[in-house]
Structure formats: C-alpha cells, structure tokens
Amino acid sequence: MHKHPLARLIAGDSHESLLHQGPKDMATDIQQRYWIKGITTLTRSIRKNCLICKRQHGKPYKYPFATALPAVRTHACRPFQHVGLDYFGPIGYKTSSGNNGKLWAMLSTCLVTRAVHLEIVPDNSTSSFLLAMRRLIGRRGTPKSIISDNAPAFSLGYAMINADLKSMINSSQTLTSYLASKEIEVRQITPFAPWQGGVYEEL
Template sequence: VGLDYFGPVSYTGAMGIKKKTWVLLITCLITRAVHLELVTDNSTITYLMALKRYFGRRGVPKTILCDNAPGFLLGNKMINDDIRNRHHSSDTLTTFLATKEIELKNITPLSPWQGGIYERIVGIIKNQFYKTVCKAELSYIELETIMIEVEAAVNSRPITTNPTTPDDPAALRPVDFLIPNINLAVPNDCDIR
C-alpha cells in the first residue's frame, strides 16, 4: 500500500469553533482501492493509531510505501526498532507490525514522483471532496460521512474500459477486489437529513 496525508480540512466543532483535521490516504498499489482515515494531527501516535484502524478493517499489507513526512519517518523507525529487537514481546502496535514482517519503505527524499500513484489518487480525492462540499461548513460527523462517500465513489470508478455493447463484461472497479459486485451508491432521493 501507499500512504499520504492531505489537508488540513476545516470543520465546525462545538460552539461553532473552527477546527482542523487531516486525512490519511491509504491506497493499494495493485488494485488502486482507497481507504481514508480522518486524523486529528500529523503526530506519530496518530499515524500509528490510524494504521491500527486500517489493519482492523482491511487487513495487514506486505509492504507500506510512504513519503518522508516526519510522522511517517518516526513511526517507521519505531516499527523497525521493534523488528530489530524482537526479544521483547509487548502488545504494542509496533511489535504487532514486527511480527507480521511488514516491509516499510520510504521514497527517496525530494523525489515526490516516486509516490506518483498515491499522489494522483490524492488529487482525485481532493477534487471529488471539494466538488461535493463546495464552501459548506460541516461538523466532524458530516465531514467523516462525506469522506466515506468520497472513498466509495473513488473505489467505484472503473479501472478497465467501460462496456460498449451489452455482451461486453462489466468494467472492473477497485471495490470489486474488496467486495465483488457491491453497489456503494445511496439513491439521490434518499435524503437522510
């Protein structure tokens, strides 16, 4: 998988106070399936906790590729230290990652094109998100809901050619690798508000 942050994204907190959050984008480098996690800051602990949530929902990847953001670097260093010192067996996330033998890779410093796959998906997510939100002021729960809907829309995009005749097979989507033939769209006339 490839990892990247984008943001900050503003939302309206309690008593109308403007707050910021970031989005951790995790994408499969093979299927281009996307997973989005809202995080409150760019700290290492928040990064490790977001990884833990991802593993709980999607499983543990073989390899993690990310850029050289300070949170990623320190988090990966903590994990690698646990890999080198396997003799201590605690229940920490880093020990868990060490026992799963996840290969952690960082792109070469000052070479953002090496993360081009996930950088392009960040662009797709931002475009979809800002077209959906426009200038609306959202609460945290509304922001989280829209991010999940954006994730569903991006995972429903075709990655093979669309059928041109009724006999052609359906286009393959990233979500088909996760949950085959699922319909992720909510009907437009289903207003929940």
C-alpha cells in the same frame, strides 16, 4: 536584417499568402521583392512558430521511456497487501462549541487494485499516524509492504514499527510490537522527489 520586426512581418505575410509552404518557397517569394540577410534563419523561425504548420507537420508525441512495473504492482494478491500512504489536508471544520478546527486524512491505496481507504487524523503527530495504521490494519489486514514519502511522522512511525520495539515482542502485545512481528517492508521515496509517489499523489 532578419531580426528586425519588419522582416518578420514580411516573412509572415509571405507564409500566409503561400498557404503555409516551406522555408525555401518563402525565401524564393520574399527575394523577388526584398533582400534580407539571413533569410533562411528567418523563414525557418516563421515556419517553426506557426500553429497551423505545427498541427499539419508535427510529429506524434513520443512517450518517455518507462520500465516495467514492479512485482508489487502487477502480481495477483489480496487487496491492501501492498499499500501506498499519504496525507492530504488540512480540512477545516466547525467544532461542537462553534470554533474552527483542522484535521487531516490518511489516504491508503492498494498498489494492485487501486482501492482507496481513508482514515481521519486529528494532527500530524506520530501517535496519530500509528492509531490510523491500527484502524487500517483492523479493517484491511496487515500489509506486506508500504510506500510513502519522507514525512517526519511516517519516518518515526516506521522506525517504531520495524526497529525500536522488536525487543518488546515477547513482553508486550501492543500495536507496534504486533507489526514488528509481521516484518512490514517499508520503502520511502527519495526526498524532494514527489513524482516517485505518483501512485498515491494522483489520488
């Protein structure tokens, strides 16, 4: 039987003694001494699982189909005009009193130049996110578009930036009303699809 371990040992020995010839040569060599039912299936399996044959006869890797990059990734513009955002952490540290503390970092990357800007965030609250955005904009300028994942702090922060406080533009000059006047285009990736944010995840 071709599924028996002894049959696989016989076929493997024949394959090596023939210096890694093809399935038909293996079948001819084995049938001079043994009769194995389903020998074609057996010889093909031995050849398929042989590492040396994979190296010699394997086809080059075919890259998956990829569409052209979007305009925000290729058109010339100032740095940090189109931004990808993500958090990483928590990072442990010792406070001045000797206690253990945690903090996060907001990673902002320019989608064109791939420059990176880091901002320390003490917690995952929306207010900390907005303050980190304020520091980013003060240093790098207001972005035209932002791409990020669907973290609760991000989602609420974007709602405050672009929707909830637009009515306050004429009466207040706070950060959110200032950003609302700039009409930042926000795009969040599909939930549970982190590969769509690979542009910042790999950093």
